[in-house]
Each structure stands twice: as structure tokens, then as C-alpha cells.
Amino acid sequence: MLDYEQEAERYDALRGGEPRAAAAAEAVLGLVPAQARSLLDAGCGTGIVTRRLAGARDGLRVTGVDLAAAMVRQAAGRLPGAVVRADSRRLPFPGAAFDAVATVWLLHLVGGPAQARAVVAECARVLRPGGVYVTTVDKAAAHNVGSDIDAVLASRPRSPVHDADADVESYARAHGLVPAGLARFPGLGQGRSPRRTIADLRRGWFVTLPPGDPLSERYADRLAGLPDQERPRPEPEFTLRAFRKQPSDPAS
16 A cells, blocks of 8 residues: 655656646536535545635635645645645535545555445535435456556455445435536556556556565566567546535534
């Protein structure tokens, strides 16, 4: 498992930087009603997407939340006074505080189904009736683009999936959130090359293949045997789901 305290400094550079952030922010805002005046970006990381959300619409107040202190420092530099260190499973805001809430690339990181449900429950709690919750789903699956790299990695031990589309919808419905839209956007700059995948493998990107483990090194050797070691393979395409909070929700 990656240490996000250590990853903060290089996080953006290894994940597509500003182009990917721009694509993500545009897709999120495409699902957020034009009349929204407040948006919470829960699990905001370095704030690279959060800043673009804040700058894209006049009159939209954006707040970021993240648990990793190093990530919060990065985000606070981009949005001074608008970032809070907090756990997205226990948000430090009153109920019905926001017109929109987003969790971009967050649910796949939580510790299990109970934790994913807790995040969705909190997002629903702080969302105003009629407001919209936007979240990425099926993140790991998006990285399987049918390349030769994916073929090498196909037999690796799999991690449990915490952000499966159907599961996230069930968590949302349990808290008065109904489907309200879908969008997809490219992971610009995230097409994997064999050499980059080996580097990711050796720094703990793949949870079930710990750095230095003999099994990890066997996969690294197989990846090293692929052609075009520096050539990026196709980029992933990420999926966003939107859910609207029903006005009749008893929790509102």
C-alpha cells in the first residue's frame, strides 16, 4: 500500500499532472448543477483537481478535505483557507452544508465495504436536499486497457474492490441518493509503459505485490521482457456517477 504522506511531493507528476486534473474537474462539473454554490471535495489529495473546480465557476465556493497531512499541505498551498484535514468517514461539517459533494479517486482506497459505506453516508449527510454527490467508480478496472502489460499482470493476486459501481449505487440509495447522471473522462498522461509499471511495482503501487517480494520480482522480470519499454500504452478511462439527494430523505 502506498504511503500517501510520502507520495505527496511526487503524486501529481506520476499521475498525469494538470491535464488529468483538468479532465477530471471538467467531468465533475458537468454533473454538478449550475445553480450549486458550495462544493465539498472529500479526499482532495494535493488539491490539483480541487483548485480547478474552484476556478471553473464564478460564485462556486469549494472546500477540500483530506486525511494525509502532507496532502493537505499541498492542497492548502493551492487553495489557502479552503482545505481541512479530516477523515471523510467523519466529516467535520453540519448536515446539509453543501450543494454538491465529490469523491474523486477515493472510494477504491478505503479499507473495505463498511468504510466505503461510511464515506458515502457522510457525503449524503452533509449534502443539502436536491444536492448532488459525484464519485468515481470501478477505478482499478479502468486501468485494464487490454495491453500487453495487462496480460502480464492478469494472473496477479487481486485486491478486494471497494468502489464497484453496483455497490456504490446501493450505498447511495441506502442514504436517500438516487442516480442522476454518468460521465467518463480520460486519465491523460497515465498510459503505462513497461518500465514505469516496473517502477510502480517496486514502490508499492500494487497492494498484493509488496516491494521486494519474490513474486513481485517475477512480475517485474516478465514486464522487463516486453518490447518498447518506454512506450506508454493506452490511457485509462475513468467513470463518474452522480446521485441526487431526495428532498424527502429523512436524514435531511
